[in-house]
Amino acid sequence: MPLVSDNFHQDKLKKYNINIKTKYIVDNKILERNTDINKINDDIKKGIRCQKEYFIKDKLVHTENIFDTRIEYTFISKSLENKDYQCPNCGMTSKLKDFLDGCPYCKTYYNIDYIEKDLGSKYHYDLILQNTTYRIVTAFIDLLISLLLAFFFIKFTSRTFNNYDITKVFIYGIVLALILYYFFYVIDGYIVLGPIKKYKDRENQKQIAFWERTKIDKKSFFNNLNYEIRKKYYSQENIIDYDIIDYLNLEEYTKDNHLFVRVKASVRIVYYNNGKIVSKLVEDNYLLKRINEKTLKLNSEVNIIKCHNCGASIDATKGKCDYCHSEIKYLQEWIMVED
Ligand SMILES: [Zn+2]
Ligand SMILES: [Zn+2]
Incomplete structure (x- = not known):
């Protein structure tokens, strides 16, 4: 078992023999992380993704380059994994990374x-x-437009209009188009980009207002949201990765004493189909519900959790005890529910 947050993803990638190298920009440096824990895994603090490379059996087969620079990622685990650790149950001592799958002796x-x-x-x-x-x-x-202008110019300036003139229309048109391109680029900028900019500004204002109004802790909300998105996507047979390209809309409402947040996002989903990796950009909606009861608090290091019913140690990502099948508490403050 990998780190709790990566659990679902790593299970899926292992199944298809895929690993993903992600490059991050951190303070003008390029760092990388790999889903294979034996490859380079730099600690990332407030990094921006800039490239993802997908390997099947260590052969590069697919690359993605478009990411939103407004979205930040932090993954700090190095000092943790290299720490010496002694199993409190059986006393075995080793590096903590050898315990990722549980204690090799007492499980x-x-x-x-x-x-x-x-x-x-x-x-x-x-x-x-x-x-x-x-x-x-x-x-x-x-x-x-340049071809049209050239056509009318030649049509009304020459007495005849034959094949030779048609060729002239194309030559004049293309030359004119080259001259006018920059002019059109600027004009289109006003016509096309103006309304888009206004629309985006309005959407940004709405999101800023959402965070101010709800007072929700942003980092834990986004962490919970992404943990749940991972669970959702990786439980589908052929999805191997995803990237949020932008969070488009956030809306809250209260029902039965619970706070709900509906999130609309533009997301790139990466599929593994018949030995090929393909990606698709889609819009998706996620509905999150805030748990009012106390959640299972995971510390940043080792968490040995005992089943409240039978006392067996529990893999918190499973939601249930392996032995007696008792449900365990939610890991997170925010969980995804059906719309
Ligand atoms: Zn042990
Ligand atoms: Zn149990």
Whole structure:
């Protein structure tokens, strides 16, 4: 068993022999983490993702490069994993990372998590346009109008209109399009980008107001949300990874004394289909419910949790005791529920 937060993901990747290398920008340095714990795993503090590489049996097969620079990640585990540790149950001593799957001798579960983590919180609201089609659309409009202008110019200045003139229309049109491209680029900027910018500004204001109004702790909310998203996606057969591209909307309401938050996000889902890795950008909705009862508090280091019914040690990610099947308390303050 890997660290508690990575549990579902690592189980899935192991099944297909896939590992993912993620590059992070941290203070102008490029650091990396690997889903294979035997490869490079730098500690990341407030990092921005910039590239993901997907390997099947150590062969690079797929790359993703588009990430939202407003979303930050923190994963600190190094000093934890290299720590010496003695099993309090049987007395065995080793490095803590050898205990990730539980004690090799007495099989006690340890429930180890990052010393500090941030699975993807959105902290910034500056405007970023991920409009890759914009330049293509501009070039197309530019070319079309230039061809029309060239056509009318030749049509009304020459007495005849033959094949030779049609060729001229194309040549004039393309030359004119090249000259006018920058002009169109700026004009389109006003027409297309103006309304988008206004819309995005409004959405940003709404999200800022949401955090001020609800007083919800942002980091633990986003950690809980992403833990639940991982559980949701990785329980589906062919999903091997995901990235939140942007949190689009957050809305709260109260029902039966519980606070609910509906989250709308733009997300890239990565699938493993017939030996190939493919990704798809979708919009998804998640409904989170705040647990009013006390939740199981996981410390940042080792957590040996005993079943309240039979006393066996428990793997907290399973939700149930292996032996007597008693339900255990929720790990998190926020859990995902059906809409
Ligand atoms: Zn032991
Ligand atoms: Zn039990």
